[in-house]
Amino acid sequence: MKIxxxxxxxxxxxxxxxxxxxxxDRAREAGATVDHAEFSEFDVPLYNGDLNAxxxxxxxxxxxxxxxxxxxxxxxxxxxxxxxxPGTLKNLIDWVSRAKPVPLRGKSxxxxxxxxxxxxxxxxxxxxxxxxxxxxxxxxxxxxxxxSAQQAFTEEWKLKxxxxxxxxxxxxxxxxxxxxxxxxxx
Amino acid sequence: MKIxxxxxxxxxxxxxxxxxxxxxDRAREAGATVDHAEFSEFDVPLYNGDLNAxxxxxxxxxxxxxxxxxxxxxxxxxxxxxxxxPGTLKNLIDWVSRAKPVPLRGKSxxxxxxxxxxxxxxxxxxxxxxxxxxxxxxxxxxxxxxxSAQQAFTEEWKLKxxxxxxxxxxxxxxxxxxxxxxxxxx
Amino acid sequence: MKIxxxxxxxxxxxxxxxxxxxxxDRAREAGATVDHAEFSEFDVPLYNGDLNAxxxxxxxxxxxxxxxxxxxxxxxxxxxxxxxxPGTLKNLIDWVSRAKPVPLRGKSxxxxxxxxxxxxxxxxxxxxxxxxxxxxxxxxxxxxxxxSAQQAFTEEWKLKxxxxxxxxxxxxxxxxxxxxxxxxxx
Amino acid sequence: MKIxxxxxxxxxxxxxxxxxxxxxDRAREAGATVDHAEFSEFDVPLYNGDLNAxxxxxxxxxxxxxxxxxxxxxxxxxxxxxxxxPGTLKNLIDWVSRAKPVPLRGKSxxxxxxxxxxxxxxxxxxxxxxxxxxxxxxxxxxxxxxxSAQQAFTEEWKLKxxxxxxxxxxxxxxxxxxxxxxxxxx
Numbered sequence: 001m002k003i004x005x006x007x008x009x010x011x012x013x014x015x016x017x018x019x020x021x022x023x024x025d026r027a028r029e030a031g032a033t034v035d036h037a038e039f040s041e042f043d044v045p046l047y048n049g050d051l052n053a054x055x056x057x058x059x060x061x062x063x064x065x066x067x068x069x070x071x072x073x074x075x076x077x078x079x080x081x082x083x084x085x086p087g088t089l090k091n092l093i094d095w096v097s098r099a100k101p102v103p104l105r106g107k108s109x110x111x112x113x114x115x116x117x118x119x120x121x122x123x124x125x126x127x128x129x130x131x132x133x134x135x136x137x138x139x140x141x142x143x144x145x146x147x148s149a150q151q152a153f154t155e156e157w158k159l160k161x162x163x164x165x166x167x168x169x170x171x172x173x174x175x176x177x178x179x180x181x182x183x184x185x186x
Numbered sequence: 187m188k189i190x191x192x193x194x195x196x197x198x199x200x201x202x203x204x205x206x207x208x209x210x211d212r213a214r215e216a217g218a219t220v221d222h223a224e225f226s227e228f229d230v231p232l233y234n235g236d237l238n239a240x241x242x243x244x245x246x247x248x249x250x251x252x253x254x255x256x257x258x259x260x261x262x263x264x265x266x267x268x269x270x271x272p273g274t275l276k277n278l279i280d281w282v283s284r285a286k287p288v289p290l291r292g293k294s295x296x297x298x299x300x301x302x303x304x305x306x307x308x309x310x311x312x313x314x315x316x317x318x319x320x321x322x323x324x325x326x327x328x329x330x331x332x333x334s335a336q337q338a339f340t341e342e343w344k345l346k347x348x349x350x351x352x353x354x355x356x357x358x359x360x361x362x363x364x365x366x367x368x369x370x371x372x
Numbered sequence: 373m374k375i376x377x378x379x380x381x382x383x384x385x386x387x388x389x390x391x392x393x394x395x396x397d398r399a400r401e402a403g404a405t406v407d408h409a410e411f412s413e414f415d416v417p418l419y420n421g422d423l424n425a426x427x428x429x430x431x432x433x434x435x436x437x438x439x440x441x442x443x444x445x446x447x448x449x450x451x452x453x454x455x456x457x458p459g460t461l462k463n464l465i466d467w468v469s470r471a472k473p474v475p476l477r478g479k480s481x482x483x484x485x486x487x488x489x490x491x492x493x494x495x496x497x498x499x500x501x502x503x504x505x506x507x508x509x510x511x512x513x514x515x516x517x518x519x520s521a522q523q524a525f526t527e528e529w530k531l532k533x534x535x536x537x538x539x540x541x542x543x544x545x546x547x548x549x550x551x552x553x554x555x556x557x558x
Numbered sequence: 559m560k561i562x563x564x565x566x567x568x569x570x571x572x573x574x575x576x577x578x579x580x581x582x583d584r585a586r587e588a589g590a591t592v593d594h595a596e597f598s599e600f601d602v603p604l605y606n607g608d609l610n611a612x613x614x615x616x617x618x619x620x621x622x623x624x625x626x627x628x629x630x631x632x633x634x635x636x637x638x639x640x641x642x643x644p645g646t647l648k649n650l651i652d653w654v655s656r657a658k659p660v661p662l663r664g665k666s667x668x669x670x671x672x673x674x675x676x677x678x679x680x681x682x683x684x685x686x687x688x689x690x691x692x693x694x695x696x697x698x699x700x701x702x703x704x705x706s707a708q709q710a711f712t713e714e715w716k717l718k719x720x721x722x723x724x725x726x727x728x729x730x731x732x733x734x735x736x737x738x739x740x741x742x743x744x
Contacts, residue, residue, distance in 0.1 A: 010234035046194035060697040083320035091273025134269035141691040319513040367553040372502040382606035420568035455692035459649025506641035
């Protein structure tokens with residue numbers, strides 16, 4: 001089972017990128033193959049229907065499509081901006097959704113978020129579910145929202161809190177099991 | 187009472203732009219002053235925290251801030267993309283929300299959508315409410331979602347259906363009344 | 373300006389009831405008249421279209437309608453159940469929405485929540501906005517979500533944290549100002 | 559693979575009950591075993607934490623728990639009330655969620671809706687996803703929303719529109735395939 005994984009942040013020292021790295025290690029331990037992408041590899045212009053009609057897919061969207069088509073599932077660590085998903089991530093989804101058939105259709109997925117707030121980005125993930133499920137991604141119902149991210153990591157970028165680390169491991173294990181089942185050819 | 191109005195589409199022949207034009211006429215008839223903006227005037231790069239730290243606000247966000255600060259309320263006609271708001275519009279909101287105090291705070295607003303589907307963009311507007319209300323915009327509870335937009339307009343870009351046209355007029359009147367009440371200095 | 377206020381919990385020692393009491397004091401200090409109702413006064417059976425057709429409105433819904441029609445606005449302190457609004461509160465709304473014209477239409481409102489979780493019920497309030505706004509209630513965009521409610525109160529049921537208490541006061545003041553503006557006859 | 563199926567309406571001539579019957583036939587054709595329940599079998603009082611503490615689970619919730627524990631998945635045909643899920647259904651979920659471990663956890667599910675509106679209940683289903691996914695039900699991303707239900711059925715309660723009927727069959731087939739994969743013991 002192969003997972004395309006990326007953190008939906010363009011910041012260099014993104015907490016979401018750190019959280020994602022841990023989750024990727026867990027996914028590999030659970031037997032998954034992971035394609036660890038950078039969000040900047042999927043750089044696209046602001047969506048514009050006229051631009052879409054004239055140039056088709058911009059290179060960053062083509063790259064995303066190529067990578068997701070080669071995968072069975074998707075793992076996204078996404079910040080929450082203004083109680084919702086980042087406009088940047090939605091803009092990428094808007095471009096990709098114009099490809100027919102929609103490349104996300106039939107994939108599985110799991111969502112994570114790191115935030116410096118005490119709530120932890122969970123509201124943003126609920127809003128991110130909507131376009132993904134609308135495009136026929138089967139999302140694991142459980143999500144992982146890391147709160148107070150600025151205090152959550154050791155110097156080696158592990159999670160300090162073992163209970164939290166265990167919960168992340170359990171979720172990734174559960175997702176990889178789900179992803180394998182859904183990906184299996186009969 | 188002054189309204190900043192724009193259609194959140196970069197397409198030239200946007201149905202949302204046409205719907206917005208009618209709504210702007212109605213708002214002026216109701217006694218409002220309207221600043222009719224083009225979405226392209228608020229062109230911004232993809233949000234990136236590092237970029238924000240190094241350059242501050244990009245010119246398109248500065249322009250939006252200048253225009254919304256001069257207004258009492260906001261009228262947006264927005265397409266629905268993938269069951270949610272456009273990434274482009276969310277990306278603009280994400281930039282603007284980094285200004286302190288948040289320039290949208292305390293403004294009133296009303297939301298419209300045109301769509302070629304039979305449902306008419308209403309799901310996208312519900313998702314658009316979230317970041318706007320989260321940033322303390324008082325939104326009129328009613329929204330206007332024009333379905334089957336490709337058949338809805340006359341050659342002079344009026345609404346063919348008089349009942350629909352009446353409903354749009356009623357909503358805009360109700361919003362202008364609400365906006366005036368909320369804007370009034372005691 | 374007159375507010376109908378209730379806590380959407382049937383528990384005797386509800387934290388939402390306690391939070392509501394503080395908010396009601398603040399609203400009265402801000403010059404509002406408050407009708408402090410008990411949720412149990414609006415006791416209704418499970419909604420059933422056939423029952424509605426045969427008996428019309430049950431007494432608890434009639435009582436709610438009578439009380440909201442006499443008010444300009446509504447203040448609800450609601451628990452969050454399962455990431456959404458309580459079924460009990462939604463069931464009351466479902467009954468009331470069958471009266472024509474819908475008695476909530478045109479009222480203003482403000483939402484509060486107390487919760488023993490560290491997040492504080494805010495997700496439930498976002499889901500509560502949907503049916504209320506769908507029924508044309510103009511909601512204040514800001515909401516108050518009290519986290520860790522089991523530790524938040526003094527023995528006299530005041531809020532221990534002065535900053536939180538100040539935020540609640542500011543929100544209630546802002547709502548009463550908004551409610552007065554919207555209620556005023558020209 | 560065994561599915562617990564019910565229509566979340568207490569009306570006798572519910573369109574959702576009719577739509578559910580067709581979906582159940584399709585699920586059986588696809589090889590699933592279906593436990594076809596009536597919503598009235600899960601009759602519960604309005605949720606009240608004190609009542610829960612004194613009586614535990616009411617009989618209707620116990621019945622639901624017994625039935626869902628014997629199933630691998632759940633199929634719900636639910637009306638939309640006020641842009642959200644029915645309070646009655648949410649109230650049942652609120653009761654059931656108090657059992658530990660939560661009986662819905664780990665089940666799969668699929669959601670349908672019939673409505674006399676031209677939109678078809680899809681907004682209500684999106685709100686229904688939230689508590690179900692929050693309780694760890696893996697929902698099929700696709701949903702089926704039957705619009706204009708009063709004109710949609712033949713006298714034998716089949717769907718008149720063959721394309722729609724085909725879409726329903728495809729969705730149920732896809733769900734049964736998903737449910738089998740997720741239910742399989744290794």
